[in-house]
Amino acid sequence: MENKFLNLSFSSWNLQVSRLKNIIETLSDEQLAQPISPGRNSGWYIVGHLIAVNDAMSEILGTGKRAYPELHSPFVQNSEQPAFIQSFTGLLRNYFLLVHVRLQEEFTTLTEDAWLARHAAMTDEDFLKNPLRNKYSVLLNRTNHLSYHLGQLRLLY
């Protein structure tokens, strides 16, 4: 992979992932169970949300299948319901690691042209109307999405 812009975008992704890994490993179970601000989502909900959203990237990029479809309902489709998410919290630290190891491998299977091709969640027709919505834009958007929630998880310290 020789494209320097693409390589730097992978570095930027990896940096956000490693900051999140660090925070998730540092915070205790009790800290992650706290809301990031009174009345807001808990740390666990945000961690589950990031796993579920990024797990689905494999299918959007066309590089593989999502591993944890069962996280979509409790952490993406629905707002936080503590009883609903409780059965997952013991698994989330490990899932977070596994999803991001898998994605890092899958990223390297795409060529420069493939990154600029339409993503799998849109039709050819829609892509003609909006050629900016390609796989590379998914990578950039999801990197920002990690940063967005990193800024919130930091409030649990």
Place this chain on the structure above:
Amino acid sequence: MENKFLNLSFSSWNLQVSRLKNIIETLSDEQLAQPISPGRNSGWYIVGHLIAVNDAMSEILGTGKRAYPELHSPFVQNSEQPAFIQSFTGLLRNYFLLVHVRLQEEFTTLTEDAWLARHAAMTDEDFLKNPLRNKYSVLLNRTNHLSYHLGQLRLLY
């Protein structure tokens, strides 16, 4: 500017800037004076911080001079001191707009090769050791920095 990766990175930057503009215009002065979570920075501090950090990008990219050096001390160098930042809050909405209009113009003055060249805050020697620290990496890092604080400002709604 023909490089698609670079163009998509500008779109990603612009998207974060426009989300922040929207939130800053929507929140009242009183909402921005609130801490994002008990005991944390206020909305005003975060807005001032984003202006001061991004204002300095012109000098790091070598495209111009910062316009508001007086914001560095209250919003970057020092943690929040309400009495110290109070005299600036009436100016920040406008400064936020002006800084980002200027940067958007300056971004277009850099060639593809210039984006991959070392940024002005590092020496040639350091750049040889770490060639990833170029102007493009500054753009990606600052985009993530905007998202990070956007996730926090959203808590003021």
